[in-house]
Amino acid sequence: MKFKKKTKMKIAIPTTAMPDIVFMLIFFFMVSSVLRTHEGLSVILPKAKQIEKLESRVHVAYLWVSKEGMISIDGRLFRPESIRNIMYEKRTADPQLIVSIRADEMVNMELMSKIHKELRLADALAVNYSTRAM
Amino acid sequence: MSLLKNKGIREAEVPSGSLADIAFLILVFFMVATTIDMDKGIGVVLPAEGGEIEMSSKNITNILIDARGSVLMDNKEVDIQDIKGLVVDLQMKNPKMVFSVKAHPRTKYKVYIEVLDQLKQAKTRVISIAE
Numbered sequence: 001m002k003f004k005k006k007t008k009m010k011i012a013i014p015t016t017a018m019p020d021i022v023f024m025l026i027f028f029f030m031v032s033s034v035l036r037t038h039e040g041l042s043v044i045l046p047k048a049k050q051i052e053k054l055e056s057r058v059h060v061a062y063l064w065v066s067k068e069g070m071i072s073i074d075g076r077l078f079r080p081e082s083i084r085n086i087m088y089e090k091r092t093a094d095p096q097l098i099v100s101i102r103a104d105e106m107v108n109m110e111l112m113s114k115i116h117k118e119l120r121l122a123d124a125l126a127v128n129y130s131t132r133a134m
Numbered sequence: 135m136s137l138l139k140n141k142g143i144r145e146a147e148v149p150s151g152s153l154a155d156i157a158f159l160i161l162v163f164f165m166v167a168t169t170i171d172m173d174k175g176i177g178v179v180l181p182a183e184g185g186e187i188e189m190s191s192k193n194i195t196n197i198l199i200d201a202r203g204s205v206l207m208d209n210k211e212v213d214i215q216d217i218k219g220l221v222v223d224l225q226m227k228n229p230k231m232v233f234s235v236k237a238h239p240r241t242k243y244k245v246y247i248e249v250l251d252q253l254k255q256a257k258t259r260v261i262s263i264a265e
Contacts, residue, residue, distance in 0.1 A: 105242065
């Protein structure tokens with residue numbers, strides 16, 4: 001009789017903690033998806049078909065240009081003439097820097113030319129015009 | 135007597151066996167619904183300051199955009215949608231062709247991006263941005 005009892009023994013992986021683990025994962029995804037909101041100006045990006053992804057997210061500096069002609073970098077407003085200093089600092093800190101220009105579609109090219117000029121002076125030549133997919 | 139006793143001990147329990155399944159469903163939903171917003175756009179490399187290069191004019195196609203948003207390509211007015219085809223033809227004829235985009239100060243950024251997009255669609259290697 002005693003031997004019979006032993007054969008009845010079951011081996012089971014404890015699954016009681018599984019919902020807890022899964023809930024933790026849920027919270028992680030919920031929180032991380034909310035955290036990645038851009039701080040910048042409200043812009044309507046232009047549309048384009050042939051778009052490419054930015055290779056990295058680490059080596060990116062965002063430059064926001066609003067319809068009214070305001071320029072924002074890292075949540076602070078700047079005049080066009082001061083871009084060169086800011087970008088030069090960023091550029092020396094990170095030689096692989098790509099400047100992602102998030103400009104409103106109604107911005108005049110006069111301002112964009114100024115920004116181009118400033119970026120060239122700062123030697124920040126890799127530029128990505130942020131667009132929406134069509 | 136025994137019936138009554140049994141009733142007293144009876145426990146009410148919420149079945150928790152499928153809780154993990156529900157949690158997994160929600161997890162999968164969030165994973166799918168979360169768009170990891172990758173930044174997309176048109177990549178260009180600006181010319182270095184003072185690094186202007188002299189070029190033979192036959193290797194350059196000028197694309198001018200005026201304030202109203204109409205596009206002149208080699209002094210002929212073209213539709214923005216036609217640029218891609220024209221550029222592909224020009225590249226077939228002359229692989230060294232460089233496309234120079236020049237915009238009027240009052241051109242809208244939107245038109246400029248549309249033109250750059252057309253050039254990118256035509257797999258142009260060299261795009262020059264004239265100031």
